Amino acid sequence: MRIENKVIDPLSPYSRALKKIEESGIRPTKQRRILAKLIFEKGDRHISAENLFDEVKKEDRKISMATIYNTLKQFTSLGLIREIVVDQNKSLYCNNNKSHYHLYIEDEGKIHDIPTKNINLDIPSIPACLSLHNIDVIVRVRSLKEDQKKN
Amino acid sequence: MRIENKVIDPLSPYSRALKKIEESGIRPTKQRRILAKLIFEKGDRHISAENLFDEVKKEDRKISMATIYNTLKQFTSLGLIREIVVDQNKSLYCNNNKSHYHLYIEDEGKIHDIPTKNINLDIPSIPACLSLHNIDVIVRVRSLKEDQKKN
DNA sequence: TTACATGCAAAGCATTTGCAGATAA
DNA sequence: TTATCTGCAAATGCTTTGCATGTAA
Numbered sequence: 001m002r003i004e005n006k007v008i009d010p011l012s013p014y015s016r017a018l019k020k021i022e023e024s025g026i027r028p029t030k031q032r033r034i035l036a037k038l039i040f041e042k043g044d045r046h047i048s049a050e051n052l053f054d055e056v057k058k059e060d061r062k063i064s065m066a067t068i069y070n071t072l073k074q075f076t077s078l079g080l081i082r083e084i085v086v087d088q089n090k091s092l093y094c095n096n097n098k099s100h101y102h103l104y105i106e107d108e109g110k111i112h113d114i115p116t117k118n119i120n121l122d123i124p125s126i127p128a129c130l131s132l133h134n135i136d137v138i139v140r141v142r143s144l145k146e147d148q149k150k151n
Numbered sequence: 152m153r154i155e156n157k158v159i160d161p162l163s164p165y166s167r168a169l170k171k172i173e174e175s176g177i178r179p180t181k182q183r184r185i186l187a188k189l190i191f192e193k194g195d196r197h198i199s200a201e202n203l204f205d206e207v208k209k210e211d212r213k214i215s216m217a218t219i220y221n222t223l224k225q226f227t228s229l230g231l232i233r234e235i236v237v238d239q240n241k242s243l244y245c246n247n248n249k250s251h252y253h254l255y256i257e258d259e260g261k262i263h264d265i266p267t268k269n270i271n272l273d274i275p276s277i278p279a280c281l282s283l284h285n286i287d288v289i290v291r292v293r294s295l296k297e298d299q300k301k302n
Numbered sequence: 303t304t305a306c307a308t309g310c311a312a313a314g315c316a317t318t319t320g321c322a323g324a325t326a327a
Numbered sequence: 328t329t330a331t332c333t334g335c336a337a338a339t340g341c342t343t344t345g346c347a348t349g350t351a352a
């Protein structure tokens with residue numbers, strides 16, 4: 001699961017995404033290009049469907065929610081983005097396809113990346129009938145203030 | 152799945168749960184007792200609200216969904232059970248309050264425990280302003296058959 | 303030309319809430 | 328008695344779907 005790029009990739013994350021879209025056979029439509037641009041041209045971050053909807057609106061354009069959800073799913077299955085489930089009514093996608101884990105600040109709803117190299121994880125071997133898809137590590141924390149309120 | 156208790160606890164998980172309910176100040180009502188019994192008297196397992204609803208019905212009783220959801224939340228905040236979010240519309244609760252991680256078979260929707268001792272996890276120290284709540288490790292796998300279908 | 307994509311509105315579904323009636327202490 | 332709890336039904340909020348219209352190749 002550890003990805004270590006030794007080869008230098010000349011493409012920006014956005015160009016790489018577009019390339020992968022074209023290669024995969026799905027059409028690089030206007031909506032998909034707009035969304036890819038928003039997703040991949042702002043550095044590593046975590047995005048929700050609603051975020052994207054709002055960001056499109058800010059540019060005086062409009063893409064329907066249905067299309068945004070469809071696109072997020074397509075991009076996920078192309079491996080361009082990764083879905084993170086932090087709680088049941090919050091689906092976030094991260095545009096960082098490097099292997100990494102997450103720090104989730106529960107009372108703030110904020111999520112941060114933890115580089116894989118900062119966590120040492122040894123998992124036992126998986127039975128032959130199963131193929132590894134992903135390992136999610138979510139370190140759940142609370143800001144101290146919030147924690148004191150509860151106790 | 153091996154349980155190695157060094158300290159012998161005279162209480163069953165169910166009795167321990169009841170005790171904690173009483174101590175916490177919430178009333179050990181009929182519904183809460185029925186649910187505690189179902190949750191804690193069947194060995195380690197992962198339960199959904201719907202599972203519980205059905206199990207209550209099988210005993211020719213009835214507890215409303217609202218009460219089941221409320222109770223699961225209360226039990227969670229008492230630390231009796233632990234919520235695991237595997238995907239956005241599937242909330243599972245595990246009745247095993249020992250520290251452990253999860254193996255999730257995505258195409259089957261099944262979840263299994265991985266004892267903590269089988270995973271070596273070193274996380275970096277957490278900033279002083281944050282308090283650690285939990286670490287979720289979900290190893291997501293697919294049964295090989297399903298994986299082959301997709302490729 | 304035509305297969306694929308989009309967008310709207312409606313549907314779906316797990317979960318939550320408001321509130322009247324019930325119940326534990 | 329009275330604070331708390333339960334259960335119903337309605338509301339919520341995210342996500343998905345059906346289908347008519349639009350668009351890329």
